[in-house]
Amino acid sequence: MPIHNADIIAIFEEIAxxxxxxxxxxxxxRAYHNAALTFxxxxxxxxxxxxxxxxxxxxxxxxxxxxxxxxxxxxTGHCALLDRLHKEVPPAVTELLKIxxxxxxxxxxxxxxxDVQTVEQLYRAARDKRIRTLPGFGEKMEHNxxxxxxxxxxxxxxxxxxxxxxYAESLQTYLAKIPGVAQVTVAGSFRRMRETVGDLDILVSxxxxxxxxHQFIIYDEVNKVLSSGPTRASVILKCGIQTDLRVVAPxxxxxxxxxFTGSKAHNIAIRRIAQKMGLKINEYGIFRGKVRIxxxxxxxxYQAIGLPYIPPELRENHGEIEMARAGKxxxxxxxDDLCGDLHAHTRATDGHNTLRExxxxxxxxxxxxxxxxxxxxxxxxxxxxxxxxxxKQCDEIDQLNTExxxxxxxxxxxxxxxxxxxxxxxxxxxxQLDIVVxxxxxxxxxSRSKQTSRILHAMExxxxxxxxxxxxxLIGKREPYDVDMLRIIHMAREYQCFLELNAHPDRLDLLDxxxxxxxxxxxxxxxxxxxxxxxxxxxxxxxxGQARRGWLEKQNVLxxxxxxxxxxxxxxxx
DNA sequence: GCCGTTTTCGGCCCGACTGTTTTCAGTCG
Numbered sequence: 001m002p003i004h005n006a007d008i009i010a011i012f013e014e015i016a017x018x019x020x021x022x023x024x025x026x027x028x029x030r031a032y033h034n035a036a037l038t039f040x041x042x043x044x045x046x047x048x049x050x051x052x053x054x055x056x057x058x059x060x061x062x063x064x065x066x067x068x069x070x071x072x073x074x075x076t077g078h079c080a081l082l083d084r085l086h087k088e089v090p091p092a093v094t095e096l097l098k099i100x101x102x103x104x105x106x107x108x109x110x111x112x113x114x115d116v117q118t119v120e121q122l123y124r125a126a127r128d129k130r131i132r133t134l135p136g137f138g139e140k141m142e143h144n145x146x147x148x149x150x151x152x153x154x155x156x157x158x159x160x161x162x163x164x165x166x167y168a169e170s171l172q173t174y175l176a177k178i179p180g181v182a183q184v185t186v187a188g189s190f191r192r193m194r195e196t197v198g199d200l201d202i203l204v205s206x207x208x209x210x211x212x213x214h215q216f217i218i219y220d221e222v223n224k225v226l227s228s229g230p231t232r233a234s235v236i237l238k239c240g241i242q243t244d245l246r247v248v249a250p251x252x253x254x255x256x257x258x259x260f261t262g263s264k265a266h267n268i269a270i271r272r273i274a275q276k277m278g279l280k281i282n283e284y285g286i287f288r289g290k291v292r293i294x295x296x297x298x299x300x301x302y303q304a305i306g307l308p309y310i311p312p313e314l315r316e317n318h319g320e321i322e323m324a325r326a327g328k329x330x331x332x333x334x335x336d337d338l339c340g341d342l343h344a345h346t347r348a349t350d351g352h353n354t355l356r357e358x359x360x361x362x363x364x365x366x367x368x369x370x371x372x373x374x375x376x377x378x379x380x381x382x383x384x385x386x387x388x389x390x391x392k393q394c395d396e397i398d399q400l401n402t403e404x405x406x407x408x409x410x411x412x413x414x415x416x417x418x419x420x421x422x423x424x425x426x427x428x429x430x431x432q433l434d435i436v437v438x439x440x441x442x443x444x445x446x447s448r449s450k451q452t453s454r455i456l457h458a459m460e461x462x463x464x465x466x467x468x469x470x471x472x473x474l475i476g477k478r479e480p481y482d483v484d485m486l487r488i489i490h491m492a493r494e495y496q497c498f499l500e501l502n503a504h505p506d507r508l509d510l511l512d513x514x515x516x517x518x519x520x521x522x523x524x525x526x527x528x529x530x531x532x533x534x535x536x537x538x539x540x541x542x543x544x545g546q547a548r549r550g551w552l553e554k555q556n557v558l559x560x561x562x563x564x565x566x567x568x569x570x571x572x573x574x
Numbered sequence: 575g576c577c578g579t580t581t582t583c584g585g586c587c588c589g590a591c592t593g594t595t596t597t598c599a600g601t602c603g
Contacts, residue, residue: 027586031575063576101592103601138594188603201603229591234602244603246590259588264603271587276580282588 003047003074005039011079012036012066017094018085020104021111034061037265047074090117100148101141109134123149151236158196159241160475161542162505165190167221167239168200174219175202175245180210182250187260191312193545195475195508199242203260205250216245252284255295259283265317266310273305273321281305313548332548333527335541337560340369342570343414343437343468343500343528344536348393349374349383352533355393355400355409361534363407369563371410372397373437373468376424378416385413387429394432408563410434414468419443421457423464430463435570437500439468440481448482455488459495465570466526466558467492469502469509485514492523498558501527501550503543504536515550524569525550526558 016032038061039046049056056067073079089111096107096119110116113134116125122145125131131142168186175184181204185191188201206212213233217225226234226242234244248256259267260283274281279288285295286304294300299309307324311332314320323329345351346358353361355372362370374393375384385393394411401409412435416424423430423438430436438458446454458464470488471480492499499518501510510518510525518525527543529536547557554560558569 025575028575030586034576061576065575101601105600136594136599140593144592199603227591232590234591260603262603264587267603268587275587280588284589 003077005042005046008046008070008073009036009039011073011082012039014091014094015079015082015085017097018082018089018091020097021089021093021108022085023104023108031061031063031066035066038062046070050074092117095119096122099145099152101144102148106137109136119149119152158198158476160196160505161190161193161508161545162539164197164200164241167237167241167243168202171200171202171219171221171237171243175204175212175216178206178210178212178215180207181212182206183253185257187257188244188262191261192263192315193313193542193549195546199244201260202243202245203253203256204245204247205253205256206247208249210247212247213245246283248283251296254297254299255281255285255301256283258298258301261312261315263316266315266320269317269321270302270305270307273307277305279304311548313545314551316549330551330553333544333552333554333557333560335544336366337554337557338367338527338540338544339562340367340371340559340566341529341531341537341540342371342410342412342435342466342526342559343373343502344370344531345374345414346372348389349379349385350532355396356404357534358531359400359404359407359409361531361537363404365537365540367407367537369408369410369566371412371435371437373412373414373435375441376413376415378418378424379441384416384424387425390425390429391432412437414439416441417454417458419446419454421454423458423461427463433463434567435465436461436463437466437468438464440472444472444478444481446481448484451481452484452487455483456491459488459491459497464495464497466498466500468500468528468530469504469507470499470514471509471511473509474506475508480509486517489514489518489521489523492518493521498524498526501525501543501547502530503527503539503541503546504530505539505542508542508546510546510550512546512549512551515547515552519550519552519556524558525552525556528559 012032013036016029019029038059050071056062056070057064069079093107093111096102110122114125114130116122126142126146131137131145132139168190172184172186175181183205185203186200187203189197190200204212213228217228217233217235221237222235223238224236226236231247234242236242246256246260271281274286279286281301285292286301294304302309308329310320310324341362344358346353346355359370377384377386390413397409397411411433413433414437417438417440418424459467473480499510501515515525527540527547529540531537
């Protein structure tokens with residue numbers, strides 16, 4: 001069986017969990033987590049690297065020992081260390097680590113003293129008042145464990161960015177109105193524009209002794225207060241999302257914002273740099289001995305360790321620090337850079353608005369052009385257009401363009417890519433359009449090789465311009481289909497076509513890592529709304545966030561071009 | 575288990591909150 005990077009990641013994560021329960025050296029545990037992280041970001045398959053004789057110790061966080069284990073896993077499918085750990089600790093016990101409040105020490109205690117191996121057994125032990133008998137545990141903790149299990153089993157989900165933003169922004173407005181509050185920022189993975197967020201991290205600067213913590217825990221949307229101290233509080237909102245608030249003095253805001261934005265890996269990396277310079281970074285500032293040398297702004301902290309400001313979307317310790325040091329940070333694309341949108345629907349298929357309404361909505365978002373790209377006939381469920389209906393819409397667009405001012409509609413189609421890779425409309429029709437967007441809407445479960453060939457065959461088509469939602473994933477609902485995205489990116493360059501970054505909050509497809517690969521290959525990405533109503537253009541900001549996480553600059557994004565610059569790029573074989 | 579402009583050994587980010595115990599360990603972010 002071929003070993004994929006995901007298999008190696010799973011083995012290393014499990015080893016880390018099991019070692020943690022055994023009370024192993026925390027730095028040894030971190031080494032396994034770091035190695036897993038390295039592989040989660042690696043564009044090449046480790047098995048291929050080994051086959052090609054690449055020295056794995058060149059990878060970050062991989063030394064002689066782990067390189068050996070990787071070779072062992074690739075050649076045998078097993079890791080002797082993990083097999084041994086399984087004999088010592090039942091694998092199911094690692095599940096207990098996912099209960100908030102239970103770390104390795106307490107898991108070890110309930111496992112050894114009470115023979116608790118599963119969440120169900122833990123729940124029973126707590127309910128039967130056996131947990132409180134353990135040394136270091138008490139009645140309160142037993143109660144907290146019961147509550148944590150109930151919350152854990154009812155909601156372990158992550159929230160899509162668009163949902164989180166609705167709760168975050170109204171809470172932000174509420175906090176900003178509290179007397180004494182100077183600044184409020186929603187930090188954490190929300191500020192880094194992760195596609196989903198697990199909780200909300202909110203930072204406030206306020207005068208000493210302001211009532212902000214009290215006002216926070218009595219906020220109307222709060223369901224339960226988890227903890228509350230003078231500078232920090234945690235609550236669960238009624239919608240289920242955990243929200244943490246941290247209050248700092250105004251002159252500590254920058255250092256606190258840096259700390260609270262993360263990622264954890266980025267924070268550790270910059271703190272290590274500071275440490276090597278004889279400095280110390282914490283959420284209150286950057287210090288030489290006891291002397292505070294900066295901290296009012298994030299910029300001042302970066303500057304103190306010799307780095308330029310690093311935008312939150314890049315803070316994943318994914319090479320941004322090295323690039324910052326070399327003065328090679330990208331100037332990330334911004335929402336205002338977008339000149340148009342090349343993927344939208346109207347009432348003619350499954351959209352909600354007319355051509356004119358969509359054009360005006362796009363214009364009011366500052367766009368100069370909008371491609372109307374209805375579904376094609378194969379998608380009968382949404383009344384996909386056949387040639388005659390499509391050509392009729394083209395006439396309507398031509399007519400409307402003579403009336404519209406400040407925006408131009410482009411004639412397009414979101415043509416279905418059939419199972420064999422053919423397009424769902426004849427060339428004679430496609431040739432009359434400004435842009436042909438292709439997409440997969442069926443047969444998601446083809447094998448990797450068939451799915452890849454299907455897409456490549458479509459892209460090879462002379463009129464094909466843009467591959468929409470390239471992996472087909474729906475966040476939290478549908479896994480991406482199995483394709484060789486590296487090959488697709490490579491061939492996109494060959495066939496001179498483009499890949500979409502679909503800004504719909506359910507999709508955000510391409511993934512950030514693929515954006516980076518496309519950028520490296522010189523393939524332009526198009527950030528599209530896939531709007532089905534006039535409201536959907538607002539989603540472009542999430543697409544831009546994802547693009548920024550993928551290190552994209554203005555020049556890497558197709559629809560930052562003016563219409564004059566765009567036309568020759570999207571018109572094929574004419 | 576990794577790593578090196580102080581290093582091949584001895585470090586490895588740092589602080590808040592809780593619950594338990596009574597000065598601190600465990601957990602979390």
